[in-house]
Amino acid sequence: MRKKFYWIALAAAVLLGAAVSPFASEWLDGLERVAKDKGFLARGEGEPLLAAPIPDYAFPGIAKAGWATAAAGAVGTLLTFALALALASALRRRRGK
């Protein structure tokens, strides 16, 4: 198995999630822009049903916004990798079938 590709791809993803994410645009996204222009943005700003552990991609307890985003990105990217690996391993076709 040629695993090198996957490790490089994962490292690139973590780098994007942790090192590039603090520099992402903070402008409203497409749907938020439409919601603001058409007057229904406030409808989405109620209390969340369940409090998210890392709300708005800011890791709690980190004062500097950029570092909080970077930590959230690193944790989220690695968490997604781990859960996707577990899901795909559980779902894949069994050998011999």
Place this chain on the structure above:
Amino acid sequence: MHIPDGFLDAKTFITLDVVAVGFVAAAAARARRVLSERAVPLMAVLAAFIFAAQMLNFPVAGGTSGHFAGGALAAILLGPWAGGLVITLVLVIQALAFGDGGMLALGANVFNLAVVAPFVGYGAYSLLRKVFAGEAGRFVGAFAAAWLAVVAAASACAAELAIAGTVPFAVAFPAMVGAHALIGLGEGVITAAALAAIRASRPDLLELGRGGAA
């Protein structure tokens, strides 16, 4: 275009929650029959890449940004079923851990981004590959399919907002399609670039999703 709770009414989000559960059940059943062992690590790194890339909003017009969604890329690589499962997982993590996209609206977000986008993207890519054969066709097809996938997802989102009574379709549709026609250009570039990077390093992985079976 993650819909927060509050934008959709109960009939709309409940219907789409049921549809999303149905999609996940069907895609999981299909994966058990066809998902190859070789697709497992690709699904994992693809999910990680899409999660990270979705954090990277790029400006598209004054005061408006967009980010990569990944539906077409996942479907081109894995087929629309396994590709849609990858996007679904990303959406679940975003909603539960990061509060991005509503909990009740999760089904709507799965429908738009993990069903409509991958299936439209996959269908468009398959058709375009028949018209534009060869290596250039791969990238032209991927760019166009990714653009179309984003615009289709935005159209579905506009329809849901209209059905929910939040905003009339005649208002929502042009606004959503207008914004996402620009965001879709970024989606197209990133999708084509990701395929180029895979082709340069692991061209064998480009054939995994052929015929929709990873």
